[in-house]
Amino acid sequence: MAATNHAQAIKKDSQTYLTTALLQLLKTHDLDTITVTQVVKRAGVSRMAFYRNFATLDDLLTAYFAPAIAARFQDVLQHVPANQKLLAMGQFFSELAPTLRLAEQRGFESIIQRLFNDNMTTYYQTTMENGPLTAVQLKYWTKFMSAGVYAIWREWLLGGQLESLTTIHELLATLQTATMQALTQGAD
Template sequence: MAATKHAQALKQDSQDYLATALLQLLATNDLADLTVTQVVKRAGVSRMAFYRNFTTLADVLTAHFEPILTTRFDDVLAHIPQEQKLVNLTTFFTELTPTLRLAVERGFEPVIQQIFDTNMVRFYAATMTWNGATESQQKYWTQFMTAGIYRIWREWLLTGQQESLTTIHDLIATFQTATMAALQAESRESEY
């Protein structure tokens, strides 16, 4: 049992070292220009340690950012007061802005967006009442909203968060409500 815990600790250390090294290299290099060799050298681990844990450099970033983003989505899904959710989101967005800027500048934004998309699908699965929408309508509505919401958050974060978080939150809620009402109206019309 102790050997297993030790092996798990070593694996986690290798993953942490690789993520730290990759993020350090991304401060001055585009993801497309980096190699596994550069990252393992910077991390002080072997190529074998890299390939035991990951297939690509994007996998390192996914392993690093997925728990961070998922935790914030869990906060939103948790039944906590709205004011606390807004405080948590404000903190999150303050911390996320430099990362998103770096992701855009250094070519790893698709990693962030994929994690966001996965969590939005999970969010809608847990929170939506579909009221007669077909599976196809549910799937495409979720994809439409996920892409739109990502673009709203992206624009808001990258342009200096000039509107309040409450304004952005209300705007997204308005879009969700309006598009869902249109979808439900379409479903009712197709029944006749």
């Protein structure tokens, strides 16, 4: 038991060192120019330690960002009343702004967008489970809304947040409601 706990602690430390090293390198290098060798050298761990934990640098970034993004969506799903869900998402994106800017500049935004889209899919499938849409409508409406919500938040954050957070919330709520109404009225 003690050996297992020790091994788990070493694995966790290796993951932390590798993540820290990669994030440091991303401050000055694009993701596609960074090698595993550079990361392990900076982290002070072996290549074997890297490959025991991750297959690619993308996997390392996914492992780093996935829990934080999933946690924000879980907060919205479980702890935030319906009238505050957009506010919670706005706060999340405001906190994510510097990372999103770096991700766009350094070529790893697709990882954040994929994680966001995966979580949006879970969010809409959970909140719309017994809603008025057919399974096919829900599938495509979720993809449509996920892409649109991400694009709006991205534009707002990277564009300098010129509009108020309330304006963005109202826009998202209007678009969500209008698209939902269009689908349900079309089914009549």
